[in-house]
Amino acid sequence: MIKKHLLTYLLVFSFSISFAQQGNKLVNEAQFQKLQTLSSQFKETSEENRNRAFALAAKNNWVTFRVQKDGTIISLQGVDDLGLPLYLKTENNTIAAGTTRANSFYSGGSLGLSLNGSSDNLVGKIGIWDGGIILTNHQEFQGVDGSRIVQKDNPSTGSQHATHVGGTMMATGINPIARGIAWGLKKLYAWDFNTDVAEMTTAASQSMIISNHSYGFISGWNYNSGTTPPRWEWYGAPGTTEDYKFGFYDDSARDWDLICYNAPYYLPVKSAGNNRSETGPSVGTEYYGFETGSSKLVSKGLRPSGISSNDGYDIISTTGTAKNILSIGAVSGLPFGANSTDDIKISSFSSWGPTDDGRIKPDLVADGVQLTSTSNESTRAYATLSGTSMSSPNTSGSLILLQEYYSKLNNGAFMRSASLKGLAIETTDEAGITPGPDYIYGWGLLNVERAGQLIKLNGTNSLIAERTLAQAEVYNLQVITSGAGPLKVTICWTDPEGTPGITGTLNSRTPKLVNDLDLRVIKESTTFLPWKLDPNNPANAAVQIDNVVDNVEQITVPNAVPGQVYTIRVSHKGTLSKGPQAYSIIASGIGGNVYCASAATNSADTRIDKVVLNTISNTLQNTCRTYSDFKSTSTSLEVGKNYPFTISLGTCGTVQNKFAKIFVDWNGDGDFEDAGETAATSALIAGNLDFTGNITVPNNVVINNTTVMRIVTSEVASSDLVTPCGTYNKGETQDYTINFIKPANDVGIIAFNNLQDNICETNG
Numbered sequence: 001m002i003k004k005h006l007l008t009y010l011l012v013f014s015f016s017i018s019f020a021q022q023g024n025k026l027v028n029e030a031q032f033q034k035l036q037t038l039s040s041q042f043k044e045t046s047e048e049n050r051n052r053a054f055a056l057a058a059k060n061n062w063v064t065f066r067v068q069k070d071g072t073i074i075s076l077q078g079v080d081d082l083g084l085p086l087y088l089k090t091e092n093n094t095i096a097a098g099t100t101r102a103n104s105f106y107s108g109g110s111l112g113l114s115l116n117g118s119s120d121n122l123v124g125k126i127g128i129w130d131g132g133i134i135l136t137n138h139q140e141f142q143g144v145d146g147s148r149i150v151q152k153d154n155p156s157t158g159s160q161h162a163t164h165v166g167g168t169m170m171a172t173g174i175n176p177i178a179r180g181i182a183w184g185l186k187k188l189y190a191w192d193f194n195t196d197v198a199e200m201t202t203a204a205s206q207s208m209i210i211s212n213h214s215y216g217f218i219s220g221w222n223y224n225s226g227t228t229p230p231r232w233e234w235y236g237a238p239g240t241t242e243d244y245k246f247g248f249y250d251d252s253a254r255d256w257d258l259i260c261y262n263a264p265y266y267l268p269v270k271s272a273g274n275n276r277s278e279t280g281p282s283v284g285t286e287y288y289g290f291e292t293g294s295s296k297l298v299s300k301g302l303r304p305s306g307i308s309s310n311d312g313y314d315i316i317s318t319t320g321t322a323k324n325i326l327s328i329g330a331v332s333g334l335p336f337g338a339n340s341t342d343d344i345k346i347s348s349f350s351s352w353g354p355t356d357d358g359r360i361k362p363d364l365v366a367d368g369v370q371l372t373s374t375s376n377e378s379t380r381a382y383a384t385l386s387g388t389s390m391s392s393p394n395t396s397g398s399l400i401l402l403q404e405y406y407s408k409l410n411n412g413a414f415m416r417s418a419s420l421k422g423l424a425i426e427t428t429d430e431a432g433i434t435p436g437p438d439y440i441y442g443w444g445l446l447n448v449e450r451a452g453q454l455i456k457l458n459g460t461n462s463l464i465a466e467r468t469l470a471q472a473e474v475y476n477l478q479v480i481t482s483g484a485g486p487l488k489v490t491i492c493w494t495d496p497e498g499t500p501g502i503t504g505t506l507n508s509r510t511p512k513l514v515n516d517l518d519l520r521v522i523k524e525s526t527t528f529l530p531w532k533l534d535p536n537n538p539a540n541a542a543v544q545i546d547n548v549v550d551n552v553e554q555i556t557v558p559n560a561v562p563g564q565v566y567t568i569r570v571s572h573k574g575t576l577s578k579g580p581q582a583y584s585i586i587a588s589g590i591g592g593n594v595y596c597a598s599a600a601t602n603s604a605d606t607r608i609d610k611v612v613l614n615t616i617s618n619t620l621q622n623t624c625r626t627y628s629d630f631k632s633t634s635t636s637l638e639v640g641k642n643y644p645f646t647i648s649l650g651t652c653g654t655v656q657n658k659f660a661k662i663f664v665d666w667n668g669d670g671d672f673e674d675a676g677e678t679a680a681t682s683a684l685i686a687g688n689l690d691f692t693g694n695i696t697v698p699n700n701v702v703i704n705n706t707t708v709m710r711i712v713t714s715e716v717a718s719s720d721l722v723t724p725c726g727t728y729n730k731g732e733t734q735d736y737t738i739n740f741i742k743p744a745n746d747v748g749i750i751a752f753n754n755l756q757d758n759i760c761e762t763n764g
Contacts, residue, residue, distance in 0.1 A: 026207040026265040026414065034262045035205035042255060043198035049078035050194075053085060060085075060296040068225045071160040073131030074218070075194065081503035082237055083295050087218040088193050090131040090161040093168055094177050095333035096394040099367035101449035102181045105401045111452050117170060117182030117400045121412055126182075126400060127189045127203055127211035128166055128393075129196045132159030135376035140171035140178065148187055153199070155192035160376045164385055165214045166190065167374030168393035169400075178372050178382050181397025182404075197255050204263035209403060209414055212396040213270040214389035217252075219245040219317040220310040221280035224288075232281040233297060234289040234307065237504060241307045244504050245317040246275075247356040249512045251500050253322040258497040260324035260417060264582060267417035268325040269396045271388035272316050272362040277349035279309040313352045313439055313538040314507070316362065321355040323512060323551050324494045326399075326421055330368025330391035331445060337429070344431040344445050350388055353439035356501065357511045358535035358549045362442040363421070364428055366391040366398070398448045399424065406455050416466055419584040422492030423464060425552055426586040427451040436531040436542030436556070443554070454588055461591035467570075468580040469517065475570040477585070482592035483562030483668045483706040488554065491519045491570060493583035495551040509535065511549045515572060515581045518546070519553040522567040528555045548573075561631040561737055562708055563595040563670055593670025595708060596725035598733040599627035606658045606715050606731045609688075610648035613695070613709075616736060624652035627733045631708065634737035638744060640699045645680070647691040649713060657684055658731060660691045660713040663724040664738065666698050668707050672724035679709075681719050701740045709736045 027035065053076050057064050062085050064076040073090045080086055097103040107114040117126075128134075133155045136147040149166060170188055173179025189208075191199050193215055200211065220243040222233050236243035260266055281287050281303050289300040320327045329350040338344050347369050353361035368391030375383035402423065403414050415423070428444030437443045454462040461482055469475060481487050498512030521528040529544040530553035547553050560566070568587065603624040611618045614635040620628075637643060647660055662680040663672035672678070676698060682691045691713075701707075714722050714731035721728075 026209065027205055027263055031262050032205050035201050035259070038258065038262070039198045039201035039205070042201055043195055046078070046195050046197060050076070053078045056083070056295065057085070060294060062297070063226070066226045067157065070225070073157070073159060073161060075131065077194070084237060084290055085295070088215050089218045089222070090159075090215045090389060093171070093179055093181070093371055093373055095335045096168065096367040096371055096390070097179070097181055098335040098337060099331070099333050100181075100394060100398045100446040101337045102398040102401055104449035105405065105452060110449060111456070113405065115401055115404050116184030117397070117404060118184030118186060119404050119407065120186070121407060122185060122400065122404060123187045124189065125207055125209045126185060126187070127191070127208050128162070128169065129191050129193045129200070129211065129213050129215070130159060130162035130165055131215060132157040132162050132192055134159065134166045134190050135163045135374070135379070138163065138167070138374050138376070138379050139174050140167055140374050142172070143186060148185065149190055150187050151190050153191050158376050160383060161214070161389065162190070163376040164373045164383055165212060165389060165393045168371055168390055169212060169397040171374050175382055178374060180373070181394060182400040185400065197252065197259070200256070200268065201259050204259050204266040207265070209265050209267065209417070210396055210399055211268050212393050213268055213319070214392045216271060216273050216320055217245060217318050219243045220275055220308065220315065221278045223278060232287045234280070234287055234300070236289070238290050238292040242506060243308070244506050247314045247316065247321060247354060247507065248318060249321050249355065249357070249498060249501055250318045252319050254497045254500045256319055256322040257324045257495065260494050261496050264416050264418070264494055265414055267399070267420055269392055269399065270320055270325055270327050271392040272320055272327045272329045273351035274349040274387050275310040275315040275351045279311050280307065314354060315351045316353055316355070321359070321361060323359070323498065324417070326364065326395065326424065327362045328388060328392045328395045329362035329365040329440070329442060330386070330388045331365045331431070331441070332369045333367040337447065337449070338445055341430050341432065344429065344441070346440055347386065349386070353442070354533065354535045354538055356507045356535070357509055358533065359512070360437050360439070360442055360533060360550055360552070364395070364424060364442045364444060364446050365431065366394040366446045368394065395446055398446060402448055402451055402455065405452055409455065415464070416494070416582070416584060418492040418494045418582065419464055419466055419586070422490045422552065422584045422586045423451050423454060425492065425554065426488060426490040426588060427454060434541035437533060438542065439533060439538045454586065457591070463585060463587040463590060465585045466582070467585065468582045469570060469572055469576070470580045471576050473571070477568040479566055479568060479587060479590040480592040480594060481560040481562050481564050481566060481589055483589070484702065485589045485704055487521070487557040487560035487566060487589040488587065489519065489521055489568050490552065490554040490586045491517060491583055492552045492586070493517055493581055496577050513549055513551060514577045516548055516574060517553070517570060517572045517581065517583055519555055520569040521555045521557060522569060523564065528557055530555050559634065559706070559737070560589060562592050562665070562668065562706055565594070595670060598710065598712060598725055599727055600714070600729065600731045600733070601626070601727050602730045603652060604730060605651050605653045605656050606713055607650050607652055608647060608711060608713060608732050608734055609650040610646070611711065611734065611736070612646040614643050625732055629735055631735050631737045634706070634739055636739040636741045637697045638741055639697055639701055639703060640743060642694050642696045644694050645692065647711060647713070649685060649691065650688050655687055656715045656730070657686050658713050658715045659684060659719040659722050660711065661719065661722045662695065663710040663712070664695070665707045666701050668702065668705050672710060697740065703740055703742055706737060706739050709738050710734070711736075
């Protein structure tokens with residue numbers, strides 16, 4: 001193991017909270033004492049390992065600190081069990097806010113709020129660890145009482161990288177295109193990344209809730225621009241073709257998980273890495289690597305073809321594999337968010353998962369390409385950079401807004417980290433070429449507008465519940481689908497720290513999950529299972545089977561029929577380590593109502609023989625029915641479009657006069673009683689004739705929602721007697737499902753920004 005700490009109708013809301021928030025404290029006394037003890041231990045261990053590394057550096061001529069030409073900082077932190085050096089390396093905005101839809105929280109945004117991170121209860125709870133000093137007197141960081149950056153330690157070197165990352169989180173926006181995501185944040189606490197684990201532990205004990213970490217350990221190929229001439233260096237062990245650190249759960253990942261377990265409101269957000277852009281030299285050209293026995297970096301001759309180029313799967317290293325954090329990949333910016341999966345494009349550099357045990361990493365993606373933010377070249381300087389170093393603070397800033405909004409609605413209380421993480425994952429935009437998660441985009445593109453809507457609707461049409469699961473407990477919760485998107489359920493839990501792998505071991509599939517909770521969604525005799533990926537076939541689509549590796553489980557029922565009852569079930573395998581396990585449930589597409597019953601009492605005469613509407617063409621056999629449930633038969637209708645229909649009527653006996661109506665629950669409130677929901681009414685039908693006409697989809701229906709269409713034909717004297725609910729003498733009722741989609745030619749202005757000219761200054 002590496003000795004160096006590489007440094008979450010029938011809607012029930014009965015739940016317990018095991019981590020009560022007392023005033024401004026987010027940890028109890030026992031957790032506080034545990035974290036203080038861990039901080040001292042981590043500090044001592046890291047200092048011992050760092051001192052050992054510096055002694056070996058003098059012997060082996062290792063670099064201990066370097067700022068590369070592009071501003072990247074490299075710092076020696078320790079050595080692993082193989083005696084090889086471990087280096088931390090920094091990983092190189094209005095569009096960013098649009099990509100994650102954080103702008104929906106601002107004044108004039110779609111959520112109707114005016115939030116920007118300025119709430120007093122966030123002071124002291126947001127942090128950043130990076131490669132050096134942030135330029136605290138930059139114009140974008142000034143507040144009413146001086147700088148909004150509070151440097152908590154005393155780094156020796158200023159850092160453009162740290163300044164840029166901090167600005168992405170919370171620059172005021174004097175230069176509008178450089179405005180940070182949580183631009184009103186009153187204080188951002190900052191440290192350099194030396195002894196980060198000990199400092200994170202102390203900060204967590206003092207109620208920190210979100211911290212950003214845009215750095216990681218050098219793994220695989222590294223381009224050293226500080227030598228003359230510059231050169232490619234291989235950081236894998238001598239004689240290896242793949243660096244074991246990729247996907248590897250080491251001591252530092254274990255320690256980050258341990259911190260989070262003891263600080264249940266604390267969520268570190270970390271860059272996934274940029275390793276796909278560091279592919280090494282061309283085959284047949286010189287490269288450097290560690291000399292066998294001495295651990296010196298020496299010329300290894302010409303590169304052979306067998307060494308990995310870090311350009312595929314399994315290239316997220318060490319701390320990025322921790323279970324209880326968010327690891328963030330990078331996509332290109334989308335000023336107005338994603339309208340389809342095709343819009344979301346992974347960057348050329350963003351590192352892909354999985355972890356060695358097959359867990360889903362990265363967790364999600366955000367904008368990390370060409371972000372303009374603050375620079376340390378002067379107090380008015382800006383720079384444009386790309387990297388997961390940028391997508392990580394894009395995410396951190398966005399999550400700050402979610403915690404701020406939640407606290408506004410919950411008497412100042414914050415979500416547990418498992419709830420925040422689970423909420424972010426529940427509400428992502430689907431990305432990639434197949435449904436569900438993958439090892440490229442993780443769970444998808446962060447969409448905090450959708451997450452904010454779930455916070456707003458919590459207790460009605462969504463669920464954010466914090467519970468604990470006791471040994472052998474099975475928790476059941478019944479919900480009614482609403483048709484507002486698919487039925488989606490996510491559970492997330494802060495898992496106890498796992499057992500680190502053995503240094504140098506490649507791709508061990510031994511799970512690092514300690515407490516294996518299980519999520520199931522049940523509809524009558526059908527049980528829906530969570531998503532899972534296959535690390536042995538990482539490009540394969542996710543499948544829905546039992547998941548024994550991830551501490552996030554999600555089930556999606558894409559075509560859940562509105563008004564139906566489903567049971568959410570949470571249980572566990574084996575023995576729960578450390579006692580009852582806290583977990584969070586997040587659900588959407590719920591809070592609906594069971595539709596009223598409708599049926600004839602006698603099937604002797606009038607019946608429906610065929611229904612044609614758009615893609616529905618349902619021909620019935622010669623059977624006599626009083627009610628037919630065809631809600632598994634659906635069609636997608638464009639908003640504002642007119643659709644012809646044909647209802648063919650027949651008889652099981654004698655031909656009678658009858659009337660027919662079509663009802664559509666346009667607003668999805670679980671009934672057919674609102675204005676316009678009687679979509680079509682026939683004249684008197686004498687004989688076995690067709691009822692024909694047109695249905696126009698209203699312009700105010702919600703795109704991507706699902707609803708019920710009900711057809712009723714009845715042998716009555718007047719059409720006024722044909723109603724959507726209740727019983728009648730003879731005739732038939734049939735139910736179908738309708739999905740609302742965008743018009744095929746959907747052209748219009750989304751937003752207009754009046755931007756100033758000459759607002760960008762890049763050098764003093």
